[in-house]
Amino acid sequence: MTDLPTFIAGLPKVELHVHHVGSASPRIVAELAARHEGRSPVPADPEALADYFAFRDFAHFVEVYLSVVDLIRDADDVWLLTHEVARELARQQVRYAELTVTPYSHVSRGIPAPAFGEAIEDARKRAEADFGIALRWCFDIPGEAGLPAAEQTLRIALDERPDGLISFGLGGPEIGVPRPQFKPYFDQARAAGLRSVPHAGETTGPETIWDALRELGAERIGHGISAAQDPALLAYLAERRIPLEIAPTSNVRTRAVPSLDAHPLPRLVEAGVPVSINSDDPPMFGTTLNDEYAVAARLLRLGPDGVAALARAAVAAAFLAPAEQARITAEIDAYLASAAR
Numbered sequence: 001m002t003d004l005p006t007f008i009a010g011l012p013k014v015e016l017h018v019h020h021v022g023s024a025s026p027r028i029v030a031e032l033a034a035r036h037e038g039r040s041p042v043p044a045d046p047e048a049l050a051d052y053f054a055f056r057d058f059a060h061f062v063e064v065y066l067s068v069v070d071l072i073r074d075a076d077d078v079w080l081l082t083h084e085v086a087r088e089l090a091r092q093q094v095r096y097a098e099l100t101v102t103p104y105s106h107v108s109r110g111i112p113a114p115a116f117g118e119a120i121e122d123a124r125k126r127a128e129a130d131f132g133i134a135l136r137w138c139f140d141i142p143g144e145a146g147l148p149a150a151e152q153t154l155r156i157a158l159d160e161r162p163d164g165l166i167s168f169g170l171g172g173p174e175i176g177v178p179r180p181q182f183k184p185y186f187d188q189a190r191a192a193g194l195r196s197v198p199h200a201g202e203t204t205g206p207e208t209i210w211d212a213l214r215e216l217g218a219e220r221i222g223h224g225i226s227a228a229q230d231p232a233l234l235a236y237l238a239e240r241r242i243p244l245e246i247a248p249t250s251n252v253r254t255r256a257v258p259s260l261d262a263h264p265l266p267r268l269v270e271a272g273v274p275v276s277i278n279s280d281d282p283p284m285f286g287t288t289l290n291d292e293y294a295v296a297a298r299l300l301r302l303g304p305d306g307v308a309a310l311a312r313a314a315v316a317a318a319f320l321a322p323a324e325q326a327r328i329t330a331e332i333d334a335y336l337a338s339a340a341r
């Protein structure tokens with residue numbers, strides 16, 4: 001048996017909670033910054049960028065995140081970012097990823113919605129051809145922009161309806177951004193066949209998760225780590241098999257959790273809550289999906305069998321057709337068997 005990091009690197013995976021702009025690597029950011037003559041506070045130098053991605057708190061994280069969004073000024077930038085994010089995911093043996101994109105942030109910066117939709121769709125198809133990775137989209141509302149952003153995100157989702165669009169989300173800060181106000185938008189998105197995957201319980205308590213479940217019809221929860229504070233909620237999530245999209249390093253870097261050793265992941269797993277392991281905004285948090293699997297393996301004291309089970313759990317939580325789930329799961333099983341020889 002090879003060492004665990006090598007095993008993880010070759011393990012077929014899916015990723016369910018990773019943000020488009022948040023995945024802009026230092027190389028992509030440098031290229032985007034160079035395209036726009038440095039009219040940005042975002043450093044082009046990868047070293048300086050690593051320091052720039054150090055966050056005082058969650059509000060500071062959103063501020064930095066939006067400064068990277070400002071670098072994306074036209075459809076070509078959108079295409080470049082999307083194709084490169086797919087390349088990096090495929091390099092980590094990701095077969096399928098549900099990528100969270102925030103159309104409002106780009107359209108409000110002057111990229112027409114049709115051009116945005118065409119760019120992500122063309123990059124998605126090219127990525128499938130170039131790297132063999134299947135991408136799907138979650139369109140998320142940037143919570144800090146409130147109901148106007150909800151309205152426009154829904155409009156773009158329903159009017160453009162790119163082939164890859166499968167879900168509707170809500171990101172950004174939770175503090176001061178209660179979930180219930182977004183119910184009319186989630187109702188319309190779900191009525192149109194989009195799956196509901198809001199963030200909740202990342203920087204606020206269990207009541208935000210209850211709201212996401214009861215008001216927004218959440219089928220999965222982004223983060224949801226504060227569920228560990230509410231035994232009734234843990235039981236509810238476990239009984240109904242409602243998965244949490246866990247991104248351990250994200251929670252530490254945004255100061256939602258004081259340290260990895262304090263992360264509630266072991267308690268969530270112990271309570272029987274389905275979890276998937278994700279990277280969220282990997283370059284911003286100085287991590288990769290593979291690193292997050294290694295973190296989860298350490299926190300949960302897993303070997304190859306346990307890590308393969310985490311990968312299978314993410315496949316089971318994906319909005320994938322059963323035949324596709326079976327195909328990727330069989331690949332995971334075959335890989336585990338071959339690694340054991």
Ligand SMILES: O=c1[nH]cnc2c1ncn2[C@@H]1O[C@H](CO)[C@@H](O)[C@H]1O
Nearest residue numbers: 019022065102140141142171172281
């Ligand atoms: O970890 C996260 N939690 C919440 N929002 C996030 C996270 N990572 C990226 N975003 C994104 O930040 C944007 C700000 O406009 C939101 O749209 C959200 O998608």
